[in-house]
Amino acid sequence: MEIQNHLIKLNQNFNTKEEAIEFCGNLLVEGGYVKPDYVPAMIERNKELSVYMGNFIAIPHGTDQAKKEVLKTGITIVQVPRGVNFGTEENPQVATVLFGIAGIGNEHLDLIQKISIFCADVDNVVKIADAQTVEEIASFFADAE
Template sequence: MQIQKELVKLNQYFDNKEDAIRYCGNLLVEGGYVTADYVPAMIKRNEELSVYMGNFIAIPHGTDEAKRDVKKTGITIVQVPRGVSFGSADDTEKIATILFGIAGVGNEHLELIQKISIFCADVDNVVKLADATSVDEIVNLLEAVEA
């Protein structure tokens, strides 16, 4: 998993899940990974099927139709210490403290989701990401997955 330091953001705050997803998408746009049309597709994906994965993580990504808007595979990692709710008004349990915004060429997004899911299946790893105090610390934790 190739982590670009400029796509890792610490100590962010969002009023709602749409703002959080939009932020992840805009980072991908600014980095040249996707076109601006990918961002609304990320919000639509969450409306169709929640991008909340459990263990305090969410993996915002676009719909299948939005694959045409992906220029190159990329991933953003956004730390949200106070958390952001990915649940509904009835379901307040889905709080994400780490967001992984992804875009993949072809089926590369599936590989990214798999690697993230394996790493984050251990909630201690999520806590380490949430408690990290530097971009380098997050990069080192995630790049260790490759080793």
């Protein structure tokens, strides 16, 4: 799982899950990983099935129909210290780390699996949430290879 430092963003703040997903998507667009039409498909995907994965993480990604918008496989990591609610008022699901992903073919499944395995240990999520530098976050994934 190759992590690009310019796709890691620290100390972000979002009022809604849609804002958070859009931010992740726009990072992927700016990085040349997806076409702009992938971003609304990421929001649509969350409406179909929440991208919240538990352990304070969310993995925004596009719908199956949006695969044609993916130019190359990429991942963005966004730290949200105050968290963003992917649930409801009654049933909050707060994510403090977002992994925006896009994958060629079935590579997105591989990314989700690797992220899920790494983040199954909540201590790893805490490390990302508490990291002070982009390089620190990138190093966690270099070590996890």
